Each structure stands twice: as structure tokens, then as C-alpha cells.
Amino acid sequence: MTEQVAVQVTDESDLDLRRAAALIREVPDFPEPGVLFRDISPMLADGAGLRAVVSALGRDCQFDVVAGVEARGFLVGAAVAQAFGTGVIGLRKPGKLPVVADRVDYELEYGRATLELPADTLRSGQRVLIVDDVLATGGTLGAACRLVRQAGAEVAAAAVVLELTALEGRDKLMGEEVRALLQA
Numbered sequence: 205m206t207e208q209v210a211v212q213v214t215d216e217s218d219l220d221l222r223r224a225a226a227l228i229r230e231v232p233d234f235p236e237p238g239v240l241f242r243d244i245s246p247m248l249a250d251g252a253g254l255r256a257v258v259s260a261l262g263r264d265c266q267f268d269v270v271a272g273v274e275a276r277g278f279l280v281g282a283a284v285a286q287a288f289g290t291g292v293i294g295l296r297k298p299g300k301l302p303v304v305a306d307r308v309d310y311e312l313e314y315g316r317a318t319l320e321l322p323a324d325t326l327r328s329g330q331r332v333l334i335v336d337d338v339l340a341t342g343g344t345l346g347a348a349c350r351l352v353r354q355a356g357a358e359v360a361a362a363a364v365v366l367e368l369t370a371l372e373g374r375d376k377l378m379g380e381e382v383r384a385l386l387q388a
């Protein structure tokens with residue numbers, strides 16, 4: 205699918221985030237022809253950029269722990285946890301964890317995928333801030349929300365740096381608080 209719309213900052217009063225958004229690199233035809241890939245790596249490599257993203261992701265949200273989604277959600281999720289004084293849990297692709305508490309299979313645009321929760325991490329009743337880099341079709345964040353709820357925990361919010369609105373991922377996350385710093 206071709207995505208040709210510029211990136212918008214959802215909170216336009218956040219000047220730090222506006223500067224950070226300018227560091228996103230757009231790569232046409234990656235990973236396949238017709239896709240405009242938004243590469244947030246240069247934004248995260250910039251100290252002020254990372255700070256802007258981290259503080260906006262955790263702002264005005266009550267949470268006890270962060271769950272970051274493999275792989276780019278680990279980078280941002282761990283930074284948010286550190287900044288807001290919580291621990292972090294990595295929700296992983298299959299075959300990586302020695303002891304699995306639970307797993308959820310989900311649909312991708314093409315095919316299926318699985319996310320796993322590591323054992324002895326998430327406790328019943330905890331409020332969880334789920335963090336990933338991008339919301340596309342919503343399958344990944346939907347699976348992350350299910351893993352959290354199946355553990356008896358609560359989803360405080362599902363927060364991403366960038367939402368690709370044309371893919372309508374929010375529709376799969378009805379009832380969840382979805383926080384996207386940037387939209388394209």
C-alpha cells in the first residue's frame with residue numbers, strides 16, 4: 205500500500221515533539237514496492253528527540269509498569285519506564301523466552317504472528333502502559349492488550365510514536381485508550 209501523507213504532530217503545542225518529528229526519515233519502497241517506510245531511528249538517535257518522545261508517551265497517564273513490544277517498542281518502552289520510574293516488560297515474538305506465561309496469536313496484513321509474555325513479570329491488577337513504535341493495522345497492539353488483560357492486569361493506554369491512519373488500526377482497539385504522538 206502506498207502511504208504518501210506527511211507526518212502530523214497530534215499535540216501541536218509540543219514544540220520539542222515538532223522538532224523531533226522533522227528527524228523522521230521517509231524511505232520509499234521499503235520493505236516492499238509501494239510502501240513509504242517512516243524510519244524513526246534518526247529521531248531516537250537524537251538526545252532531544254528521544255527526550256521529547258519519552259516524555260510525551262508517559263505524560264498524564266497513571267501506570268505501574270511499561271510493556272514494550274519487540275523490537276522497536278523495546279527501545280522506546282525501556283526509556284519511558286526509566287523516565288517515569290517503573291519497570292519494563294518485553295512482549296516477545298515466539299521462540300525467544302525461556303519461560304512463557306501466556307501467548308496470543310493474531311492476524312497481520314499478510315499471515316499470522318504471535319506475542320508472548322515472559323513468566324513472573326506482570327502481576328494481576330497492575331496498570332500497564334503498552335508502548336510500540338508504530339500503529340499500522342492494529343494487530344500487534346491488539347494482541348498486546350489481550351496479553352495484559354488475560355494476566356488480570358489493566359491497560360492504562362496503548363501508546364505509539366506514529367500512527368498510520370490509513371490502515372485504520374484504531375478500529376481494532378475499540379475501548380482502549382490509544383495515544384499516538386504523530387500521525388501520517
Ligand SMILES: O=P(O)(O)OC[C@H]1O[C@H](OP(=O)(O)OP(=O)(O)O)[C@H](O)[C@@H]1O
Pocket residue numbers: 273274275276277312313336337338339340341342343344345373
Ligand atoms: O499495527 P500492525 O499492523 O500490527 O503493525 C505494527 C507493528 O509492525 C512493526 O513491527 P514489525 O513486525 O515490523 O517488527 P519489528 O519491530 O521487530 O521490526 C511495528 O514495529 C509494530 O510492532
Ligand SMILES: Nc1ncnc2[nH]cnc12
Pocket residue numbers: 207239240241242243338340368
Ligand atoms: N510504513 C511504515 N513505516 C514504518 N513502520 C511501519 N510498520 C508498518 N508500516 C510501517
